[in-house]
Structures are given as C-alpha cells and as structure tokens.
Amino acid sequence: MEHERKTEDPAAGLESTERVSSASPSAPHLLIVAADGTWTSRPLPAGGVLTIGRGEVDVRVDERAVSRLHARLEIAGSGELRLIDLGSANGTVVGGRLVRSAGVTLHPGEPILVGRTVLSVHAPAGERAAEPAPRPLGTGPVAASVGDLVARAAPTLISVLLLGETGVGKDVVAERIHRLSTRAAGPLVRVNCAGLSAALLESDLFGHEKGAFTGATSAKPGLLEAAAGGTVFLDEIGEMPLEVQAKLLLVIEQRVVRRVGATRGTPIDVRFLSATHRDLEAEIRRDRFRTDFYYRINGLAIHIPPLRERRDEIDGLAALFADEAAAGLRRPRPPAFEPDARARLHHHDWPGNVRELRRVIERAVLFADGGAVTSRVLFAAGLPDHPLPAPTGAPDDDRRARLVAALAACGGNQSRAARLLGISRNTLIAWMRRFDLARPRAREVAR
Numbered sequence: 015m016e017h018e019r020k021t022e023d024p025a026a027g028l029e030s031t032e033r034v035s036s037a038s039p040s041a042p043h044l045l046i047v048a049a050d051g052t053w054t055s056r057p058l059p060a061g062g063v064l065t066i067g068r069g070e071v072d073v074r075v076d077e078r079a080v081s082r083l084h085a086r087l088e089i090a091g092s093g094e095l096r097l098i099d100l101g102s103a104n105g106t107v108v109g110g111r112l113v114r115s116a117g118v119t120l121h122p123g124e125p126i127l128v129g130r131t132v133l134s135v136h137a138p139a140g141e142r143a144a145e146p147a148p149r150p151l152g153t154g155p156v157a158a159s160v161g162d163l164v165a166r167a168a169p170t171l172i173s174v175l176l177l178g179e180t181g182v183g184k185d186v187v188a189e190r191i192h193r194l195s196t197r198a199a200g201p202l203v204r205v206n207c208a209g210l211s212a213a214l215l216e217s218d219l220f221g222h223e224k225g226a227f228t229g230a231t232s233a234k235p236g237l238l239e240a241a242a243g244g245t246v247f248l249d250e251i252g253e254m255p256l257e258v259q260a261k262l263l264l265v266i267e268q269r270v271v272r273r274v275g276a277t278r279g280t281p282i283d284v285r286f287l288s289a290t291h292r293d294l295e296a297e298i299r300r301d302r303f304r305t306d307f308y309y310r311i312n313g314l315a316i317h318i319p320p321l322r323e324r325r326d327e328i329d330g331l332a333a334l335f336a337d338e339a340a341a342g343l344r345r346p347r348p349p350a351f352e353p354d355a356r357a358r359l360h361h362h363d364w365p366g367n368v369r370e371l372r373r374v375i376e377r378a379v380l381f382a383d384g385g386a387v388t389s390r391v392l393f394a395a396g397l398p399d400h401p402l403p404a405p406t407g408a409p410d411d412d413r414r415a416r417l418v419a420a421l422a423a424c425g426g427n428q429s430r431a432a433r434l435l436g437i438s439r440n441t442l443i444a445w446m447r448r449f450d451l452a453r454p455r456a457r458e459v460a461r
C-alpha cells in the first residue's frame with residue numbers, strides 16, 4: 015500500500031520554479047492550484063509563457079495521469095490568457111470542454127482540469143489578491159461522502175452542478191461551497207428557476223431598463239449583476255425554460271449581461287453553482303435541456319446520495335437537529351433518544367431525506383416534552399409506524415430487517431445490538447450467519 019504515497023500529499027506535486035514566484039509585484043494574476051482537498055495560490059508574471067505538466071516545467075502537477083509536458087498557459091501583456099494543450103495523453107479540460115493544440119481563451123476564474131488537479135487563474139482584485147494563506151477546508155456538516163469533493167471544488171471557480179433527491183442538502187452544499195471559496199466575502203444569490211415564466215425569470219436574472227415592458231417604471235439590475243464578486247446559485251435548474259437557457263449560455267460564455275431593453279451589456283463577475291433533482295441527461299434526450307448549456311454549468315457534478323444510503327449520518331444529524339430544536343424551545347438540554355427510537359430512525363427509508371429527518375426531530379423534541387424521545391414519540395412526530403419486527407417466531411424477513419436495523423443503530427457493535435434486540439450475543443451471531451450478514455472482523459481473523 016506504499017505505492018505513490020507522494021502524489022497523495024497535496025503540496026508535494028505543486029512546486030513551481032522561480033520564474034513563477036518572482037512575478038511582478040504590481041497586482042499580478044493569481045494561479046490557484048487545487049488538489050486533494052487543499053489549494054495553493056501563487057502570483058503569475060505580468061506576461062509570458064508557463065508550462066504545466068509532470069516533468070521539468072513551470073507549474074508541476076505530479077500525477078500519473080498528467081503528461082510530462084501537458085499544457086501551456088500564455089499571458090499576453092494585455093492581460094489576455096490562452097491555454098494550449100501540448101498533445102497530452104489524457105487531455106486538458108477548460109469549462110467542461112477538451113482543449114486542443116489550437117488553444118482556448120481562458121477567462122479569469124475558469125477551471126482548468128489537468129488530471130485530477132484543478133487550476134484557475136484569477137484576475138488581480140486589489141487587496142484580496144494578496145496571497146491568501148492556504149486554509150483547512152471541508153469541515154462541518156455536509157454529507158461526509160461528498161465533503162472531499164466540496165472542499166476540492168470550492169476554492170476554484172469551477173461551475174458546480176449539485177445533483178440529488180429533494181431534501182438531501184443541495185442548498186446546504188451550495189452555501190458551503192460559497193463560504194469556502196475565495197468569494198466568501200461577496201454575495202451568494204439564489205435564483206429559484208422553478209415556477210417562473212421565461213419572461214419573469216429573464217428580468218429577474220438579467221434586470222431591465224426603464225420602459226422595457228409594461229410596468230417597468232424604473233431600471234432594475236438583475237440578480238447576475240447583484241451577485242458581482244460573489245456566487246449565483248441557480249436552484250432547480252432542470253426547470254429553466256429552453257429560451258432562458260440559451261440566453262444564459264451566452265452570458266456565461268461572454269461574461270457580459272444585457273438588461274432587458276438595454277442596448278449595451280455590462281461585464282459580470284460571478285461564479286455559477288446549480289442544482290436539480292432531475293436527471294439532466296434524460297432531460298437532454300427529451301429535448302428539454304440544452305446540451306451546450308449542460309456542459310457549461312457542469313464543470314464538476316457532485317452527487318449527494320439519499321439519506322437511506324448514508325444511514326451512518328442519521329445519528330449525527332438527529333443530534334444536531336435535536337440540539338437546535340431544544341435551544342429554540344429554550345430547553346436546558348436536548349432530549350435523550352431511547353434505543354428503540356434510534357432503531358426506528360435507522361429503520362426508516364427517509365423518502366424526504368434530511369429535510370424529513372429535521373421535521374421529525376423538531377416535532378419529536380416538542381412532543382417529548384422534556385423527557386426522552388421514544389418510538390411512541392417518533393410516531394406522534396410523524397414517523398410512519400411500520401413496526402420493527404417482533405422478537406421471536408416472526409418470519410425470517412422481519413427478523414433480518416430487525417437485525418440490520420439494530421446493527422445500524424449500534425454502529426455495527428454486536429454486543430450492543432444484541433442487547434437492543436434482547437437476545438444474547440451468541441444468538442445474534444447465529445442470526446447473522448443464518449441471514450448471511452457480513453462479519454468482516456471475524457472473517458479477517460479466521461483467515
């Protein structure tokens with residue numbers, strides 16, 4: 015297991031030569047390199063050419079998937095940036111598209127994918143451009159399974175698409191990405207794309223001039239302008255009408271927004287996050303979503319799994335919501351959870367995901383009335399009452415389900431699960447064998 019340990023150290027592969035770090039002190043562009051949950055930033059020279067790759071180059075990215083001489087970044091004296099792929103084996107991706115040897119114009123903040131490393135160049139931004147110190151990322155309550163991706167994407171300006179069922183925490187993750195980004199001091203503007211007509215959505219997003227349409231009695235900037243220096247979160251993007259997609263695509267490509275009724279555009283400086291519970295590729299096949307727009311918003315997709323697929327997070331989230339609810343009710347402390355209540359929380363399928371869990375816990379804290387949360391309290395709080403299987407004489411299906419729920423409730427601890435079920439540890443182990451439930455530790459020892 016010792017192989018390639020070094021590439022897992024985020025700082026290891028990212029040294030650059032003197033040429034890069036001895037850049038002109040007058041407001042240089044910043045190059046941000048993000049890998050494995052941390053990021054580094056360094057000023058770029060005011061003009062010139064930088065090579066990127068695994069070999070003897072200016073910006074080293076030490077990953078197997080990266081070619082020795084992978085890509086080249088050109089910085090024109092005018093400030094224009096170009097990125098060129100140097101015939102790399104695995105390609106370079108900018109804004110979701112493969113870069114060829116002809117190169118592409120690079121916009122400040124646009125993510126460059128080289129292997130698993132994300133690089134981005136940021137325009138000088140006065141004080142804030144002064145070398146931000148690398149800081150720890152990805153702590154706090156987002157779904158543990160996506161925490162690493164969130165931390166990796168946040169500091170770049172990559173457009174992130176958040177996917178997952180309703181209630182899994184897409185809003186929570188969007189906010190987390192914004193707060194961990196270099197734009198945390200700027201606004202986070204959420205646009206709900208559902209339930210708005212194309213016309214309303216357009217005037218919300220792009221703003222309008224005075225007299226642009228009946229009722230436009232004064233000029234109004236749109237949300238894209240309002241989010242300058244910050245992040246725009248396009249929620250329920252799967253509901254966005256096709257015509258708005260086409261207009262927004264142009265805005266994202268040109269980085270210029272034109273108010274409805276205006277003759278001239280205004281440059282915008284925003285980072286885009288979006289979210290949907292829909293399968294956008296299926297929407298594309300049904301001609302309800304534009305392919306080119308999809309590639310623009312999907313610099314990186316983060317799938318947030320449903321709560322039933324990460325049951326190990328139930329206890330932590332329940333405790334968090336119980337704390338909050340108790341504080342809201344001015345109770346001195348959150349209630350304890352009886353083992354049967356805990357087993358029930360683990361047994362439920364949570365079709366409404368974390369949102370449903372939060373509601374159930376809030377009501378449970380209320381109904382517990384200062385006492386402990388029992389399964390009866392949870393039932394009163396709206397948790398469906400499909401009973402946990404009876405202890406003995408029940409059909410095997412039920413017994414197996416009960417066993418699984420008990421093990422989950424006890425974090426896999428067999429002695430505690432046995433106690434919870436009211437059976438001996440030996441009986442529990444016999445059940446586990448009978449139902450072919452893995453006993454990883456026991457098996458390892460046996461071999």
Ligand SMILES: Nc1ncnc2c1ncn2[C@@H]1O[C@H](COP(=O)(O)OP(=O)(O)O)[C@@H](O)[C@H]1O
Nearest residue numbers: 155156157180181182183184185186368369372
């Ligand atoms: N990881 C989490 N930590 C704390 N609360 C969460 C978490 N994930 C979701 N929630 C809560 O669950 C509810 C639904 O989350 P939300 O982000 O609105 O889901 P979605 O946008 O996917 O429908 C909100 O009340 C939110 O605060």
Ligand SMILES: [Mg+2]
Nearest residue numbers: 181184185249
């Ligand atoms: Mg949401």
